Amino acid sequence: MAENLLLIIIFLPLFGSLFVAFSRDDDAGVSRNAANVSVWIVCCNILLILRLFSLIDVNLDAIQVFGRIPWPIAPGGSLTFGADVLALLIVLGIHVALLLGIFGLKDVKESQKGILFSSLLFLSAAGGFFLAADLFAFYIFFVLMILPLFVQIGLSNGSGQKTASRFFLYNILGAFLFLISVAALYAAKNDAIMIDHISDIQMPRKAGIFIWSGVFLAFVLRLPVWPFHYWISSVNTALKNPLVFTSVSLMPVSGLYGFIRFWPAVVPEEISSFVPVFEFLCVLTMLYLAFSGYSSTSSRDKLFSYIFIYYLLYLLGVFSPTDVLQRNIAYSMFAFLLVSAAMIMIVFYIDRESEKLQNSPNGILCLQPKAALAYALLILAGAGFPVSALFWNNFVIVSEILNTDVYIGTTAVFTMLLTAVFQLQNLYDLRDKSCLLPGQEKIRDIDNLRFAAGTIIVMVLFLSFIKPLWFVY
Amino acid sequence: MSGMFGLLNMFALFAGMLWLGIQRVWGGFSAKDYFLTAKISVVASIVFSLLIKEENWAIPYFSANVPSIWTFVLTAGVVYLWLVLSLKWFVVEDLPACLFCFLSLAALLCCHTIASTVNFGVLFGAMAVLALINYLFLYLSQQTEELHNISSRYGLSVLFFIFLAALSLYFLTPENWDLQHSAGAAAAAGTLKTYFILAGILFIFLFMLAVAPLHFWFTDTIAPAVLPVAFYFSLVPQISLWTAFIKVNLQVLRPLMDNLDAMYLVLGVLSVFVGAIGANTSRNLKKIFACSGIYNLGVMLLTTASFTDKSVFAGLVYMQVYILALAGIYTVFYGFKSRGDYLYNLNMIGGFAKVRPFAAGALLFFMASLAGLAPLPGFWVIWAAMGGFAHTARFGLTAVVLGGMLLLIPAYLQVVRAVCFSKKNTNFDRTENSIYAILVFLTVLILLLVCRPQLLDIQMQWAALAG
Incomplete structure (x- = not known):
């Protein structure tokens, strides 16, 4: 039962994408059918993931359920899939995030069908990646995530096509480096390799440096760390589509997850000497993002800074020389994915509405009481107030980072504080009635669907604050 | 007997060419009719090949095994797609469809010969005919001065490499043209002659496969050629030439593989x-x-x-x-x-x-x-x-x-x-x-x-x- 469920979760969006491809647009070119099919597919998958949670032992940290697809190309003759709490939480978070992204797509008319089609393919690839139990399946889905996202970026960003190419080149470079490392790992082991046992593989030191450097670069190219960050910043600043922005913002999770799986406790000895340099780069990037978020007047830029600062915080947590943080990172990241996706949905709506104003968007939330309420609650949760799982778990993660290196930990805390400050400042500005200028009669509040979605997310976050896995029965 | 049965696919192509000739002489047939004849001929040859695909057979000058039969099936499949796709162009442009179809079947016949022959004389003969067919395709496609010059350059280049290959055959002497015997004969010919023979054999392959630095004709001809001709150059001859190249390397050049x-x-x-x-x-x-x-x-x-x-x-x-x-x-x-x-x-x-x-x-x-x-x-x-x-x-x-x-x-x-x-x-x-x-x-x-x-x-x- 659980084995089949696992494979259905991976491949259901793939089949759903075919329905989306053949759905009809209405006369205005709007793909309501495609959006409805997508929503149903994602909702079904969310229910299946919740069901799968009840079929695994949530107290166990090892990958538990195995589904196999025979494939003669794969070393070992099959692709193996499995799940643990970490993988399932991330997959659930990604599904909910994309569902919110689809809700946010309601006002966007351009290339809806193509973007929805690619989003479902991306969801399928992401599902396969996070639920892969052997290295070959892990690699296949690592690469598969690139093409749908490339298409989404290209379709949503007609004038700035070069950003899509840049995204593709950066990620394909990472994929090729990873491919070389994967091939070398198979040459060393000469058998199927389970991803939770990769760190056990013995190899000569020179080969180790070569392999782990490839793996490291492959994952880090998906993360917003200077100097590997260029594609993320250029793509995100150019995007105006909430669903695509959400998908792109989910890409770094794959890099983080790769690090968690490849070196759960300690960084391999062969490249451990580079870790302090890398941590320094992380902290430097966090500081830069925090200050640029603070100085920016755009809600989207502030959101961008917020999202990527938190990814870097998790990255520092992953690089801490301990594996006790894995659960905390999983719980915190789940809450973070929900918060950030809901914020993207609302911020993009506010941004679009604010274009109707003649001047800055300040004060716009006074005209949008529902959006204001949802946005305020989300900012409180996202800033680390004790209303969500982010609060407890980030506390543990930061404590561990401080325990490892007090300077890095202090800087991380400082950037988080600055992030909270600029998010609250943004909320204040958007609610500042004194700034409101003519044009306000055209402003509409968010619709009931998005308000309900935002409210449900806040409730889910609050429940996860009390008990992280409250939905497991 | 199995060998003769194995040649049925070639007979199917030959019959198709013959029927095209009859249609041309008889007159009154449209481009669609010529294409239909060619397609039926190709399909028949694929069916005959698939019927014998599990058998290895050998007759004088020819032998076949699973890779060579698959090579033919794949080439013939590509030719079939090509014929289906190209029909419209001939109907619209009112071009000599009979010649195009005839050349297509002839090219397929040459490709099969190249992939399944075990004799250098037949191999280079088929390659020379294939080169001539390539030239005729370019001639069919000629609409510009540029393409005219390119086809002339292609013709001269290919003549040069065919001449080199013919000299190699001459030094090898006809009794040693069989692939299995040619390796020993080439080695016994004396160092300089051996290298000359090898160069003649290799260069024609490398040229027709368009391996750099002998690739110039490939990009030059494909870029200005009309789509049906570009399709042909990119897809049709390559498969058989590659299979034959591998066969020659395995059967003849293996002793020299270190070099x-x-x-x-x-x-x-x-x-x-x-x-x-x-x-x-x-x-x-x-x-x-x-x-x-x-x-x-x-x-x-x-x-x-x-x-x-x-x-x-x-x-x-x-x-x-x-x-x-x-x-x-x-x-x-x-x-x-x-x-x-x-x-x-x-x-x-x-x-x-x-x-x-x-x-x-x-x-x-x-x-x-x-x-x-x-x-x-x-x-x-x-x-x-x-x-x-x-x-x-x-x-x-x-x-x-x-x-x-x-x-x-x-x-x-x-x-x-x-x-x-x-x-x-x-x-x-x-x-x-x-x-x-x-x-x-x-x-x-x-x-x-x-x-x-x-x-x-x-x-x-x-x-x-x-x-």
């Missing part, structure tokens, strides 16, 4: 970079994919260079997978049409995806396979090639292949951006149903291969590769 290995590596690396860089310098679709072909040929050469069983199988599989993806890409090109003219320039195909989303999606899919993205067949062959490099401790070649691909990908991205993301700037003609049918067929075929690689009838090869 040739280094030469193949150099030529392979050169082709990889010439192809990858060349693709980025053009905005002509046909030229981009011609350069991509040179890159892929370079990878095949690098994969096969050591001529172990594994590497040879990897090379054969690479060619089959490459041809499938390229056939899909060229099929989409037939849809790039405005007011009856095929469009070749990236500036002219902007926004194709907006009006033909499925064809554009198919193009993306085939290009993803060509770029080696997992889990598509293009990825398996790169994976197999990497396995081969690891087996022979040539790890640097992995970096060459992937580095070349990284150089090539911006050219592919140019095409994708123009087709999928640019604004529409052309009124495209209605895409024919036959194009969609072929795209669906090829897409399903590749998806089936992704799910069940055994369908390529290469389980033995995979077993050897996985070894």
Whole structure:
């Protein structure tokens, strides 16, 4: 039962994408059918993931359920899939995030069908990646995530096509480096390799440096760390589509997850000497993002800074020389994915509405009481107030980072504080009635669907604050 | 008897050519009739080949085994698609369809001869005829002064290499033209003569396969040629020539492999970079994919260079997978049409995806396979090639292949951006149903291969590769 469920979760969006491809647009070119099919597919998958949670032992940290697809190309003759709490939480978070992204797509008319089609393919690839139990399946889905996202970026960003190419080149470079490392790992082991046992593989030191450097670069190219960050910043600043922005913002999770799986406790000895340099780069990037978020007047830029600062915080947590943080990172990241996706949905709506104003968007939330309420609650949760799982778990993660290196930990805390400050400042500005200028009669509040979605997310976050896995029965 | 039965596919082609001749003399037949005759002939030859596909047979001058029969089936399949796609052009342009169909069948016959002969005399004879057919195709396509000059240059170059090959045959003497005996005879001819014989044999292959630096004719002819002719040059002769090249290396040149290995590596690396860089310098679709072909040929050469069983199988599989993806890409090109003219320039195909989303999606899919993205067949062959490099401790070649691909990908991205993301700037003609049918067929075929690689009838090869 659980084995089949696992494979259905991976491949259901793939089949759903075919329905989306053949759905009809209405006369205005709007793909309501495609959006409805997508929503149903994602909702079904969310229910299946919740069901799968009840079929695994949530107290166990090892990958538990195995589904196999025979494939003669794969070393070992099959692709193996499995799940643990970490993988399932991330997959659930990604599904909910994309569902919110689809809700946010309601006002966007351009290339809806193509973007929805690619989003479902991306969801399928992401599902396969996070639920892969052997290295070959892990690699296949690592690469598969690139093409749908490339298409989404290209379709949503007609004038700035070069950003899509840049995204593709950066990620394909990472994929090729990873491919070389994967091939070398198979040459060393000469058998199927389970991803939770990769760190056990013995190899000569020179080969180790070569392999782990490839793996490291492959994952880090998906993360917003200077100097590997260029594609993320250029793509995100150019995007105006909430669903695509959400998908792109989910890409770094794959890099983080790769690090968690490849070196759960300690960084391999062969490249451990580079870790302090890398941590320094992380902290430097966090500081830069925090200050640029603070100085920016755009809600989207502030959101961008917020999202990527938190990814870097998790990255520092992953690089801490301990594996006790894995659960905390999983719980915190789940809450973070929900918060950030809901914020993207609302911020993009506010941004679009604010274009109707003649001047800055300040004060716009006074005209949008529902959006204001949802946005305020989300900012409180996202800033680390004790209303969500982010609060407890980030506390543990930061404590561990401080325990490892007090300077890095202090800087991380400082950037988080600055992030909270600029998010609250943004909320204040958007609610500042004194700034409101003519044009306000055209402003509409968010619709009931998005308000309900935002409210449900806040409730889910609050429940996860009390008990992280409250939905497991 | 089995051998004669094995020649039935050739008889089918020959009969088709004869019937085309009769139709031409009789008169009153349309382009559609000529194409129908050619298609029936090709289908009959495929059926006869599949009936004997499990048998190895041998008669004087010819022998066949599973790879050579698959080579023929694949080539004939590509020729069939090509005939289906090209009919419209002949109907619209009112061109000599009978000659085109006749040449198509003759080319297929030559290709089969090249892949299945075991005699150098027959092999080079067939290659000379194939070169003549290539020239005639260019002549058919001649619409510009540029193409006229190119076809003249091609004719002169190919004559030179055929002359070299003929001299090699002369030194080899007719009684040693059989592949099995020729190795000993060439070695006994004396050092200088031996090298001359080898050069004559190799250069004609390298030239016709368009391995760098002998690739100049390939890109020059494909870029200005009309689409049906470009399709032919890119896809039809390559499969058989590659199979024959491998056969000659295995049966004749194996004792010299230590020397040739280094030469193949150099030529392979050169082709990889010439192809990858060349693709980025053009905005002509046909030229981009011609350069991509040179890159892929370079990878095949690098994969096969050591001529172990594994590497040879990897090379054969690479060619089959490459041809499938390229056939899909060229099929989409037939849809790039405005007011009856095929469009070749990236500036002219902007926004194709907006009006033909499925064809554009198919193009993306085939290009993803060509770029080696997992889990598509293009990825398996790169994976197999990497396995081969690891087996022979040539790890640097992995970096060459992937580095070349990284150089090539911006050219592919140019095409994708123009087709999928640019604004529409052309009124495209209605895409024919036959194009969609072929795209669906090829897409399903590749998806089936992704799910069940055994369908390529290469389980033995995979077993050897996985070894």
